[in-house]
Each structure stands twice: as C-alpha cells, then as structure tokens.
Amino acid sequence: MKAFQVNAVQNYALADVQTPAVKEKEVLIRTAFAGICGSDMHIIHGQNPFVQFPRITGHEYSGTVAAVGDAVEGIQVGDRVCVDPVVSCGHCYPCRIGRPNVCSKLQVIGVHRDGGFGEYSCVPAGNVIxxxxxVTLEQAALVEPYSIASNVLNRMAPLPGDTLLVYGAGVIGLTIxxxxxALGIERIIVSDIIDERLEAAKALGASETINSAEQDLEARISELTAAEGVPLIADAACIPALLPQMLRIASPAGRIGLLGFTATPSDLVQLEVIKKELTLVGSRLNNGRFAEVLDMIADGRLDPCALISHRVELNGMCEAISLIEDHPSLTRKVLVEMKG
Ligand SMILES: [Zn+2]
Ligand SMILES: [Zn+2]
Known part of the structure; x- marks a missing residue:
C-alpha cells in the first residue's frame, strides 16, 4: 500500500509498504480522510522523543472497516469509523481510576505505532468508534482535534454563565x-497577536477578540469583566511566560486549562493561586470524549469542516507539509483525502 512515512528527523516521503495484517483483537481500516496536525510536524522536526522511525504518522482520521480480527465483536466490514488514538494498558493507576489518556504505558496511534497516513492501518478494536x-467521513476525520478541546473544557468544569478566555487562536484555540x-458557553474572549487568526475566531464563535500585541490584555479583561476577572481560561498559546498573567486575570475560584507541551519553567506566584483558590488543570489528548464530539457534529452544533483551509490527496502530502512549514499563518487544518 501507499503511505506517507517519516523515515528519520526531517526525512519523509511517500513509500510503498506492506499492508498491515490484522491481529486477533484488531481492526483493519481503509483510510478515507486524515488531518495534518501540529504534532505531526513536531515528529518530522524530531521534537517528539516517543517516536521510533520509520513511522506512518497521522492520528486524526476516518475510514471504513476492511477486515476484523477473529476476537472482535460489534464491528463489521464496511462500517464507517473514526479512530481514538489513545491506547492504554488498562492496569496502571490512571487506567484503574478511569484516566487512560495518562496511562503510564500510553501509546498514541500515529506516534508510538503506525497511524492514518497510509491507505490502511491496523488498530485495537477498542479504539474504533x-x-x-x-456524520460524514470528512467530518469524522477531525473528531480527534475537537476531542482535545472537549477534554480541556471538561477538565475546567464550566458553569452556566461562565465567561471563557482562550489564549491563542491557532487550530487548538479555534477548536476550543x-x-x-457548542456547549452553550455564551461569552468567549479570544486573544492572539495575529489579526487574521482573531477574525477566524470571531467567525467560529468568539464574542470578543483582543490583539494582545496592540492592546493591554490585562486592562482589557478588567474592563470586559467589571474587574471581576475570568472564571475560565484555556491556554492554547502555550507560552510559559504567559502563565503568571493568567493567574492575575483569573477570577477567584477560576479554572485554568493548560495544554502546552513545554519544558520551559514559568514563574508562578503561589499567593495568587491560594488567595483566589484557583484550579490549574493539565489536559492531555482525550479521555473518552469522542462520543460528545460526534453528538455535537451529528446534531449540527459543531461544524468541523469550518476549520479546513486546504485539501490534498496522499500524493500531495509532501507539498502540503512544506506549505504548512513555509506559511503557517495561511494554513489551518489541512485535510488529506486518501484516494486510491
Ligand atoms: Zn493532533
Ligand atoms: Zn495504563
């Protein structure tokens, strides 16, 4: 079969590889659509220590079932499906308390094992939704990025009437x-330093936007919230230096959702956390959030295709990677159609 394969750091190509053979508890999926994600770019740049090369990447994808293993029940050849990339052990502490997305033996499809940028992939039956x-196959390919948004918002426990501030209007910020x-949060403020991104945020549902390169974010938030601060802050900018500011502009009893995968320390003032009794939550991948996202798409509350800026076929993937690298502000979600 044909696949987009990362052979080593900065070395990727379309390759002819063996179609994977389905094991007892696995499902063989013929990929229909797959999204290119920022973390695919990190793998190419050697910024993901978990990857062993060569790797067929792609963790956002949909397709149809081409074969099922002997021990698989409830999934049939021809079923239209998408793939939850979180593979967990089921036995460790986080698995035992229902948090498999931080399993101590976590494997991510498209990172630790081959994913959706090939014509076929084999995944554990439990990861097939x-x-x-x-819901169309095109929409279904993008459930995974929205599951990230659903997970962080769920961790922040929004209450009716809460205002949300989203730092960063890149793809993750926009999905949030x-x-x-879709969850019914009415007041959504988005900050970024690029006007085009803020316009996209407005078009997708932001009620107010702040260009923090031009406006004083803290002063503006104080104005917009009558000095009360914001109860919900989602960090999709992932700039460690901004974390102290988040503590200052959060309202007492506020919840801050963190998504940045950075090792750079932040200077936190503990007093801010304690006196306001803030909750800081980390959010990684998703913990069973596919059902909620599929519901939102099925009943029309969420349109994942609004995020697509470019469409390519598998043949065009290497050019698409260059486009994302050279023009990050022109690209949002790039969707790969697996024609063959
Ligand atoms: Zn992703
Ligand atoms: Zn586990």
Missing amino acids: RLPET VQVAR
Whole structure:
C-alpha cells in the first residue's frame, strides 16, 4: 500500500509498504480522510522523543472497516469509523481510576505505532468508534482535534454563565472556541497577536477578540469583566511566560486549562493561586470524549469542516507539509483525502 512515512528527523516521503495484517483483537481500516496536525510536524522536526522511525504518522482520521480480527465483536466490514488514538494498558493507576489518556504505558496511534497516513492501518478494536449516520467521513476525520478541546473544557468544569478566555487562536484555540460554543458557553474572549487568526475566531464563535500585541490584555479583561476577572481560561498559546498573567486575570475560584507541551519553567506566584483558590488543570489528548464530539457534529452544533483551509490527496502530502512549514499563518487544518 501507499503511505506517507517519516523515515528519520526531517526525512519523509511517500513509500510503498506492506499492508498491515490484522491481529486477533484488531481492526483493519481503509483510510478515507486524515488531518495534518501540529504534532505531526513536531515528529518530522524530531521534537517528539516517543517516536521510533520509520513511522506512518497521522492520528486524526476516518475510514471504513476492511477486515476484523477473529476476537472482535460489534464491528463489521464496511462500517464507517473514526479512530481514538489513545491506547492504554488498562492496569496502571490512571487506567484503574478511569484516566487512560495518562496511562503510564500510553501509546498514541500515529506516534508510538503506525497511524492514518497510509491507505490502511491496523488498530485495537477498542479504539474504533462507529459513526452516527449523519456524520460524514470528512467530518469524522477531525473528531480527534475537537476531542482535545472537549477534554480541556471538561477538565475546567464550566458553569452556566461562565465567561471563557482562550489564549491563542491557532487550530487548538479555534477548536476550543467551537466546542465552547457548542456547549452553550455564551461569552468567549479570544486573544492572539495575529489579526487574521482573531477574525477566524470571531467567525467560529468568539464574542470578543483582543490583539494582545496592540492592546493591554490585562486592562482589557478588567474592563470586559467589571474587574471581576475570568472564571475560565484555556491556554492554547502555550507560552510559559504567559502563565503568571493568567493567574492575575483569573477570577477567584477560576479554572485554568493548560495544554502546552513545554519544558520551559514559568514563574508562578503561589499567593495568587491560594488567595483566589484557583484550579490549574493539565489536559492531555482525550479521555473518552469522542462520543460528545460526534453528538455535537451529528446534531449540527459543531461544524468541523469550518476549520479546513486546504485539501490534498496522499500524493500531495509532501507539498502540503512544506506549505504548512513555509506559511503557517495561511494554513489551518489541512485535510488529506486518501484516494486510491
Ligand atoms: Zn493532533
Ligand atoms: Zn495504563
């Protein structure tokens, strides 16, 4: 089969590889659509220590079932599906308390094992999610990025009437805006330093935007919230230096959701956390959030295709990677159609 394969750091190409053979508890999926994610770019740049090369990347994808292993029940050849990339052991502490997305032996499809940028992939049956009839394969390929947004918002426990501030209007920030809208959060403020991104945030449901390169973010938030501060802050900018500011502009009893995968320390003032009794939550991948996202898409509350800026076929993937690298502000979600 044909696949987009990363052979080593900065070395990737379309390759002819063996179609994987389905094991007892696995499902063989013929990929229909796959999204290119920032973390695919990190793998290419050698910024993901978990990857062993060569690797067929791609952790956002949909397809149809081509074969099922002998021990698989409830999934049939021809089913339209998408893939939850979180593979967990089921036995460690986080698995035992229902947090498999931070399993101590976590494997991510498309990172630790081959993923969706090939014509076929084999995944554990437990990672295969059947699609509601009204969800298209194109929409289903993008459930995974929205599951990230659903996970962080769930961890922040929004209450009716809460205002949300989203730092960063890149792809992750935009998915948070859309899912927050779908959840019924009415007031969504988005900050970024690029006007085009802020316009996209507005189009997808932000009620107010702040260009923090031009405006004093702290002063503006104080104005917008009558000096009360914001109860919900989602960090999709992932700049460690901004964390102290988040503590200052959070309201008492506020919840801050963190998504940045950075090893750079931040200077936190403990007093800010204690006196306001803030909650800082980390959010990694997703913990069973596919069902909620599929519901939102099925009933029309969420349109994942609004995030797509470019569409390519598998043949065009290497050019698409260059486009994302050379023009990051022109690209949002790039969707790969697996024609063959
Ligand atoms: Zn991703
Ligand atoms: Zn585990």
